[in-house]
Amino acid sequence: MTTFKYVVCNIIIYNICDTMKNNYLENESDDICEVFDVHDDAVARVKEQMLSEEEYSDLSEFFKIFGNPTRLKIISLLSAEDLCVCDISEALGLNQTTVSNQLRVLRANNIVKYQKEGKMARYSLTDEHIEMIFKVGLEHILE
């Protein structure tokens, strides 16, 4: 299982590094912005590689989820092990409604999944991207 995680992680990384490599453009333009004459070449180049409006919107919706301490706590709990709603409320000292609502948000954004086991719901993270983003963010703020 640990090995599996490793492999998945490395596949993701490979893709990222590759994209980073391909995207790298050497460029130096020294002209100055003027009212009807911005750095046209740079602007054109840079616009070309932009995503669609919808992709930016989806992506921001996705990241918005990480922008709340409660959800981040839930994510970090679930990165250690799968838990049910009442365990999460207990661990965080938050009432069940709050946790359940945030889990709904996390579910709607494909960040956690759950498995019903009788009256219980066992929640877990959907994939490695989630833990990954969490860790990279943590590395950044700890610098």
Place this chain on the structure above:
Amino acid sequence: MTTFKYVVCNIIIYNICDTMKNNYLENESDDICEVFDVHDDAVARVKEQMLSEEEYSDLSEFFKIFGNPTRLKIISLLSAEDLCVCDISEALGLNQTTVSNQLRVLRANNIVKYQKEGKMARYSLTDEHIEMIFKVGLEHILE
């Protein structure tokens, strides 16, 4: 330069994979939540590896930045090449105030840095974490 990016990227990855490996805990508990008797063992285990309140708060502030399409667009432009404020407004079709305000937010959160060149300000991303998080998020939503 490309090689440098590759190396930095791989160092980051190594750390992440390592943490992921160490954090992985094999655990199966099949008891059921009851009013005064949650999965105490799981709750205890999971609480132990939590971050501090401040870390969650900082981390969520950091991620909040990615949760807005305009800022995401700016980040994606700057991941291609360094740009000045007016180029960014031009490329995004947004007024200068909006871009400048968002750049202030990005600066305050250590996501972009800038270099004054006369009356111009040339903005760039602070480090590889930023591009990395962007890419992993994109991979996730494109799945």
Place this chain on the structure above:
DNA sequence: TTGTCATATCATGATATTATGATATGTTTT
């Protein structure tokens, strides 16, 4: 030193998000 330009800051109304109380749903136990 006056004008122009690039950028920054401030204030604000519109909109979105938060945690939570009240309540509903659905499952197990008796």
Place this chain on the structure above:
DNA sequence: AAAACATATCATAATATCATGATATGACAA
């Protein structure tokens, strides 16, 4: 079927965020 329990949904008041107009700052050119 009634009670107990785990979870989900709804409504809401408090708070935060967004884009932008108005305005300030600071650099360069005439």
